[in-house]
Structure formats: structure tokens, C-alpha cells
Amino acid sequence: LAKTTQPISMDSYEGQEVNITCSHNNIATNDYITWYQQFPSQGPRFIIQGYKTKVTNEVASLFIPADRKSSTLSLPRVSLSDTAVYYCLVAANQAGTALIFGKGTTLSVSS
């Protein structure tokens, strides 16, 4: 399984754009990059998934360079409610595949 490395913590202010970068040097050809968000005492919630280039949804954007050895989650105009732990995961796109979580990035948004 590909190992992921991301910053332990980040701080931001309301209204700013936040970019969290994840390194996954050993990503396999059939692996997808997925990001989850977790609030205290809750289960993780899916944010976005991508394979290459750029993916955007109503919550975030995911930028993946051509070599796929890293990815960047972009959260536009964060608010206090975006304070959470963000996990970058690399997993094969197969039904029934368990997700292996790394340490995650704790994002703290202040007013």
C-alpha cells in the first residue's frame, strides 16, 4: 500500500483559501487519491476523489500533477466549520477495499 505524507497541522483564517498537500511517492497505477474530513467524535466524511489532473466539486478541488506523486486539496474561502482533520488516502478502486488512514492534517480556522 502506498504511504502518504501530509502536514500534521495547518492554521488559517475565515475567508482564506487553504491548500493541503499530500505526498504519495509510491502510488500504484490503479490507485485513486481520496480525501476525507473528520470532525471530533464523528466518522470520516468523503470530500473528493481523483486519479489525475484536476477534479472539482461543490466542496473542494483536487489538483494532481502528471507524475501523481503528490496531490493538493484546495478548500476555497474556509469558515470556522471547516476546522477538522483532513486525511489523504491512496487506494485501489475496487469494491470492498479497506481504507488505510495516515495521520491526517488538523486544520484550524480562526475568525
Add this chain to the structure above:
Amino acid sequence: GAVVSQHPSWVICKSGTSVKIECRSLDFQATTMFWYRQFPKQSLMLMATSNEGSKATYEQGVEKDKFLINHASLTLSTLTVTSAHPEDSSFYICSARPPEYGTGRNEQFFGPGTRLTVL
């Protein structure tokens, strides 16, 4: 999106007793579910994969006789912590994925978690 529920949301028990945690997929059938454990300020740790109609697959270091998993139906998996001790106190989370998502969507749905406190 799909919904996964857990019951109870929290439980307090005495040392030496057993506790059962239920994980249900409410609007889809799940042949496979996953159980995680999370200690304070730490990441989720995969404990086992629950397979409907067959034995669970446990991760290395997880005692299968202590953490009993039963996946008796396509919508229910249970985790029983037997002879619980204070060190078993943790946040237990399950997850599942609708099979119809296919290969184009690698998204899993997590339950809200169960906080276990063993006195």
C-alpha cells in the same frame, strides 16, 4: 449519499463484561463492512474486514477472540468486545460501500462511531 448507522452511540461498561456494537447500512446492501478503532488524537486504525456469510478478516495484532465480528445479513455487522478492559476504551467506527458504485467511485460511508468507556 448512502447512510451507515451505529448503535449505540456511546456505552459505558464494567471491566470484564462484553459489549456489542451494531453497524447497519440503511439504504444499501453491503457484503463487506469495515471496523476501525480510533484513540484520542490519533488516526483511524483498521481492525477487521467483515464479510457477509463468512468469517471476518482481522488485521495483524487484532485479537479475533476478543473482538468478535458477525456479519449475519447484508445490512448488519456487529462487533462484540469480549471481556472488556479499560485499555479497550476507544472510538469504534464502521464503514461500508454500496456495491453499485462500481469502479468509478472509490467512496466509503462511515458510521457516526461508538464511544466505548470501560471502567
